[in-house]
Amino acid sequence: MSVIVIFLTVIAGIAGWWLSQQRLMSKPWLEEGVIGPSFDTGTSLPSAKIGLAVFLAVVGCLFALLTSAYVMRMQLPDWQALPLPQLLWLNTGLLALSSIALHFAVLAARKGSMETVRLALVTGGLTALAFLFGQVVVCRELVAAGFFLSTNPANSFFYLLTGMHGLHILGGLFGLGRTTIRAWEEPKTERVRLGVELCAMYWHFLLLVWLGLLVLLAGWAGDFLEICRGLLN
Amino acid sequence: MVDITPRAVDAIPPAEVPEVELYHPRSWWTTYVFAQDAKVIAIQYACTALAIGLVALVLSWLMRLQLGFPDAFSFITPEAYYQFITMHGMIMVIYLLTALFLGGFGNYLIPLMVGARDMVFPYVNMLSYWIYLLAVLVLVTSFFAPGGPTGAGWTLYPPQAILSGTPGGQDWGIILMLSSLILFIIGFTMGGLNYVVTVLQGRTRGMTLMRLPLTVWGIFTATVMALLAxxxxxxxxxxxxxxxxxxxxxxxxxxxxxxxxLQHRGGSPLLFQHLFWFFGHPEVYIVALPAFGIVSDLISTHARKNIFGYRMMVWAIVGIGALSFVVWAHHMYVSGMNPYFGFFFATTTLIIAVPTAIKVYNWVLTLWRGDIHLTLPMLFALAFIVTFVNGGLTGLFLGNVVVDVPLSDTMFVVAHFHMVMGVAPILVVFGAIYHWYPKITGRMLNQTMGQFHFWVTFLGAYAIFFPMHYLGLVGVPRRYPELGQTAFIPDSVHTLNAFISIAALIVGFAQMVFLFNLIWSIRHGKEAGGNPWRATSLEWQTPHTPPRHGNWGKELPVVYRWAYDYSVPGAPQDFIPQNDPGTGRTAMGMA
Amino acid sequence: MAVALVLVLIVVGSILFHLLSPWWWTPIASNWGYIDDTLVITFWITGFVFAAVILFMAYCVFRFRHREGQQAAYEPESRRLEGWLTIVTAIGVAAMLTPGLFVWHRFISVPADATEIEVVGQQWQWSFRLPGADGRLGTSDNRKVTPENPLGVNPDDPAGADDVVIQGGDLHLPEGKPVKVLLRSIDVLHDFYVPEFRAKMDLVPGSVTYFWFTPTQTGTFEVLCAELCGVGHNVMRGTVIVDTPDNYQAWLQGQPTFAQMTAQNQASAADQIKP
Incomplete structure (x- = not known):
């Protein structure tokens, strides 16, 4: 459970930093009147962004827990790591491309060039779809090679983790689809900017999660854990 | 001494928030059924939770009948008994208490107390309720599925939970249970995002975090914890x-x-237990923290005195919330995990007792030199303190690793958690309903029925669960449909079991009176007016009672003070509402 | 008035119930008197806190109940009082935790001279295995469980040949000798629970858990299951008989070993095939 505890420590650090800005040491009974403008209405960020950030913390928690479970299960004797198909690297590239495309969409939306926004959004969506397709192909390859879901916990975790990540991408594609449609209907970038930024934020986060999962699945995390365990003992 | 100089009252402009950027319901359906108004959603949550809670109540009667009179009811087979305890536990913890505190009270009170028009994402909020309802329906379906609901105990420990030796293990029961939980979590996450972001972003002008009523602090912290747990x-x-x-x-x-x-091999049942309790322990505080917050406000309002040590109360809520994520394995002292974990988890568990104790002291010290009105909400708050102190102290037995060894899995545990996270929070729920019902409906609940309900519930619940600890000391294990002939169990234990069962039936009956009161008073209750308790927090200052969609009419309230200005020396009344500009207290020689 | 009185009565009633009720733990039959001592310390401290808090509350309710013209005092906080209460609480908590941790350390430190015995749970009966003359238990594996070898003892391990297997029968233990109980399950979670011994531990399929104790009283004790294990949970009973060392040896000599049992099983199987 160390992974999730570390993750939550980071969250607690962020929450603690935020709380430390909120004058928790003040004596509210001595203060009367409308308190200074900086304390008027929370932060200046739009609520949707805060909402997405909180949601991403929950998603991060989910994957941190899966990682914790993976690490705990991995230490039992019946674990046999499965080989990673080469295609996975191509998929990773596609997802990175998708993330970059959405980043360009954000830049374009800030500059106000609607055409670029539309192009970037479509590129991002298509590469993400290609990533999903690639993931399905990877799974089919593995099954064809005899790595069935229930034959070994390493296989079970591989399908569970990629599946869970894929579902989150799929959910994101709905949001991206809606934003893309709006980008076609709206002539001005200001009206879609927030939506584009939210999509990009979600995409970058899922790319980060995927890279984390890849490290785990490739077994690099195992070496790291060995070192940690050596330090602890 | 004064951190912030009060501004001249006249200099403060009215809150210029655009009239309503809300979704306006157009039809009866979108007003009352597919509503996006947090208050309607709150009532939907509360009614659904109470309805499924009623099922749990009936199940508890059946369990108690079996335990009190083991030979009398042939239809309560061991299978049925295990199904009853499982569904009773799961419904009470998740589908009733979590949903009611966060979905019910959270939805109703957060926007009103922070001075917002609604939750920040009303559409997502509506979805949250409908997914919750779906989860409840899936849960109910399992009663009618082949093989019945799961009988794995609310902890659902594998391997037992999915094997044929357990009711529903190889049938639909466990599948429906797990699916329902997954739905509940998805629905809750949607609602939880709303509660958190509304507190972060939706506060009206002047509403700093340190001016929030403790109810909001409790629900907010509990929601953050729930989202992560x-x-x-x-x-x-x-x-x-x-x-x-x-x-x-x-x-x-x-x-x-x-x-x-079987085909399975190599898996780890302990892995499940770690995951389960990593959720399960914070869950205790997810239920307790809103109760802590609400009871603070009830005591303060009805004792006409500011909550004692507000800052300490806030820090304690945050501290308890954070600590509760590093105590989970105290549920697993005898699970066969690495025994050295015991040192760490016993220490963290007992450390958490300190902020909790401080909260108790501050509640009692709020009563000290107060002006205590023994209204129904106050009575329930006092009863909460009694049961919570009792249940909290027995937690010190179970948290202290070696003392837990003889007591774990006995009736002592059952008595402990019912006292501390069953009876105590439910007494707060009742107190809160008596307190806020006038705001929700515009009428008071009937006093006579309320007094009856209070005394039977409080004394009855204490009579059920206090003696039950001693069954555990004797060594009576939990989750036994009947004890049979066991050498070390004296006959008096059976007498005590029968007594507890009768008390449980009586307490259950009193809840029917309460439900009747809820319905009866909508039409026949005494007119309450806008602020019957003369309370300071914002929800009592709405232009209309019940508050309309959008809560505040044309202009949002502006907050000038904290939520606990009761009995301020020199003030014309014994309370000053949060949105009252006042006269500048510093001039009155306040220290 | 009535409310304050009821609060006082609850405290008095609870204390009287504690002192006068017939329900108290079973007479101890193991070395874990320390656990009982820690529990009693906890009872004293928590009982005192309960009485103090509720009685103080009752006094407040009585003394500061609403009367005409009364006004509450205005006192937002008192750092001194809160500080003192925190310190006193921390001391009380430490007074419970410290002995608890010391006893826990003892609880998980198995003495070197403890005899290993094995308890095996399955739905819904207890089986036991004692080391034979070599003093060692043979290895085992759930994959090796068959009707003839119900505990899955590894037949290829020479250490297991002289093990004594007791399936569904009574477990005998010698008085005064520490035992390390190894716990194993072949299906679901169980928990080996003898109230008189105080110690207990879960049986987890797929791993071997343990605890230790020294029986200090001869006699017959009932074994219960304390971890929900399916519909037969409450009927999963067994018996532990603590003998004097001489009686124990006499009993042990009369038990067949795993090798003898296997041979017998094979012979009877052969008998069945012959006709």
Whole structure:
């Protein structure tokens, strides 16, 4: 459970930093009147962004827990790591491309060039779809090679983790689809900017999660854990 | 001494928030059914939770009938008994208490108390309720599924939960249970995002964090915790569904069931327990923190005195919330985990007792030199303190690793958690309903019925659960449909069991009176007016009672003070509402 | 008035119930008197806190109940009082935790001279295995469980040949000798629970858990299951008989070993095939 505890420590650090800005040491009974403008209405960020950030913390928690479970299960004797198909690297590239495309969409939306926004959004969506397709192909390859879901916990975790990540991408594609449609209907970038930024934020986060999962699945995390365990003992 | 100089009252402009950027309901359906108004959603949540809670109440009667009179009811087979305890536990913890405190009270009170028009994402809020309802319906379906609901105990420990020796293990019961939990978590996450972001972003002008009523602090912290803890249950449920349906071995070791070798191998039942309790322990505080917050406000309002040590109360809530994530394995002292964990988890568990104790002291010190009105909400708050102190102190037995060894899995545990996270929070729920019902409906609940309900519930619940600890001391194990002939159990234990069962039936009956009161008073209750308790917090200052869609009419309230200005020396009344500009107290020689 | 009185009565009633009720733990039959001592310390401290808090509350309710013209005092906080209460609480908590941790350390430190015995749970009966003359238990594996070898003892391990297997029968233990109980399950979670011994631990399929104790009283004790294990949970009973060392040896000599049992099983199987 160390992974999730570390993750939550980071969250607690962020929450603690935020709380430390909120004058928790003040004596509210001595203060009367409308308190200074900086304390008027929370932060200046739009609520949707805060909402997405909180949601991403929950998603991060989910994957941190899966990682914790993976690490705990991995230490039992019946674990046999499965080989990673080469295609996975191509998929990773596609997802990175998708993330970059959405980043360009954000830049374009800030500059106000609607055409670029539309192009970037479509590129991002298509590469993400290609990533999903690639993931399905990877799974089919593995099954064809005899790595069935229930034959070994390493296989079970591989399908569970990629599946869970894929579902989150799929959910994101709905949001991206809606934003893309709006980008076609709206002539001005200001009206879609927030939506584009939210999509990009979600995409970058899922790319980060995927890279984390890849490290785990490739077994690099195992070496790291060995070192940690050596330090602890 | 004064951190911030009060501004001249005239200099403060009215809150210029654009009239309503809200979704305006157009029809009866969108006003009352597919509503996006947090207050309607709150009532939907509350009614659904109370309805499914009623099922749990009936199940508890059946359990108590079996335990009190083991030979009298032939229809309560061991299978049925295990199904009753499982569904009773799961419904009470998740579908009633969590949903009621966060979905019910959270939805109603957060926007009103922070001075917002609504939750920040009303559409997502509506979805949250409908997914919750779906989760409840899936849960109810399992009663009618072949094989009945699962009988694995609310902890759903594998391997037992998905094997045929347990009711529903190889039938639909466990599948429906896990699916329902997954739905609940998805629905809750949607609602939880709303509660958190509304507190972060939706506060009106002048409403700093340190001016929030403790109710909001409690619900806010509990929601943050729930958002981070429920994923653990989600992961555990998904992985167990894989084990049950797809033959994986996440949690399932090599098992020989009734002479048959099963396909599973190598899995770890302890992995499930870690995941489950990583959710399960914060869950205790997810239920307790809103109760802490609400009871603070009830005591303060009805004792006409500011809550004693507000800052300490806030820090304690935050501290308890953070600490509760590093105590989970105290549920697993005798689970066979690495025994050295015991040192760490016993220490963290007992450390958490300190902020909790401070909260108790501050509640009692709020009463000290107060002007205590013994209204129904105050009575329930006092009863909460009694039961919470009792249940909290027995927690020190169970948290202190070696003392837990003889007591774990006995009736002592059952008595402890019912006292501390069953009776105590439910007494707060009742107190809160008596307190806010006038705001929700415009009428008071009937006093006579309320007094009857209070005394029977409080004394009855104490009579049920206090003696039950001693059954555990004797050594009576939990989750036994009947004790049978056991050498070390004296006959007097059976007498005590019968007594507890009768008390449980009486307490259950009193809840019917309460439900009747809820319905009866909508039409026949005394007119309450806008602020019957003369309270300071914003929800009592709405232009209309019940508050309309958008809560505040044309202009949002502006907050000039904290939520506890009761009995301020020199003030014309014994309370000053939060949105009252006042006269500048510093001039009155306040220290 | 009535409310304050009821609060006082609850405290008095609870204390009287504690002192006068017939329900108290079973007479101890193991070395874990320390656990009982820690529990009693906890009872004293928590009982005192309960009485103090509720009685103080009752006094407040009585003394400061609403009367005409009364006004509450205005006192937002008192750092001194809160500080003192925190310190006193921390001391009380430490007074419970410290002995608890010391006893826990003892609880998990198995003495070197403890005899290993094995308890095996399955739905819904207890089986036991004692080391034979070599003093060692043979290895085992759930994959090796068959009707003839119900505990899955590894037949290829020479250390297991002289093990004594007791399936569904009574477990005998010698008085005064520490035992390390190894716990194993072949299906679901169980918990080996003898109230008189105080110690207990879960049986987890797929791993071997343990605890230790020294029986200090001869006699017959009932074994219960304390971890929900399916519909037969409450009927999963067994018996532990603590003998004097001489009686124990006499009993042990009369038990067949795993090798003898296997041979017998094979012979009877052969008998069945012959006709």
């Amino acid at each position: 429920f994923p653990a249950l989600f992961v555990a449920c998904v992985m167990m569904l894989f084990d049950r349906l797809l033959g994986t071995s996440f949690f399932m070791p090599a098992v020989v069931e009734m002479g048959t070798q």
